[in-house]
Each structure stands twice: as structure tokens, then as C-alpha cells.
Amino acid sequence: MSKDRGEVLQNAHNKGEQDQRENDHNPPHSSLMVHFTEFGEQAERHNEENKAYDQGWQNAKKQG
Numbered sequence: 910m911s912k913d914r915g916e917v918l919q920n921a922h923n924k925g926e927q928d929q930r931e932n933d934h935n936p937p938h939s940s941l942m943v944h945f946t947e948f949g950e951q952a953e954r955h956n957e958e959n960k961a962y963d964q965g966w967q968n969a970k971k972q973g
Contacts, residue, residue, distance in 0.1 A: 914954075917958060918957060918958060918961040919961070921937055921958040921959070921961040921962040921965070922961040922962065922964055922965035922968075923965060924937070924962060924965065925961070925962035925963060925964065925965025925966040925967075925968075925969070926965040926966065926968055926969040927965075927969075928962075928966065929965070929966045929967075929969035929970050930969055934966065936958075936959045936962045936963065937955070937958050937959065937962055938955035938956075938958060938959055939959070
């Protein structure tokens with residue numbers, strides 16, 4: 910994973926933590942239209958970013 914890609918995933922994770930504290934669940938790529946129109950590598954990258962966001966959300970939720 911490139912440094913830039915790692916930074917993108919870390920930022921998504923951090924955003925998930927921040928949004929959980931504000932009770933505003935808003936993943937970076939949450940639109941249904943996006944899910945149905947993306948394919949291949951781009952869809953995989955966006956899915957990874959959403960997973961990182963959700964992990965951040967869950968971490969902040971556990972911390973209370």
C-alpha cells in the first residue's frame with residue numbers, strides 16, 4: 910500500500926471517529942448510485958475507505 914493510500918484510509922478512519930462523536934454517520938462513498946455504477950479497482954478503493962470509516966466509527970463508539 911502506498912503512503913498516499915495509507916493516508917487516505919487513515920483520514921477516513923479519523924473522519925469516522927469524529928462523525929461518531931457528532932452522531933453524524935456519513936461515510937465517504939455512501940451513495941447507492943455510487944455502489945451500482947462503480948466497478949473494479951475504483952469500487953474496491955472506495956469500499957476500503959468505507960470500511961476504514963466504519964472502523965473509526967466503531968472505535969469512537971466503544972470509547973464512549
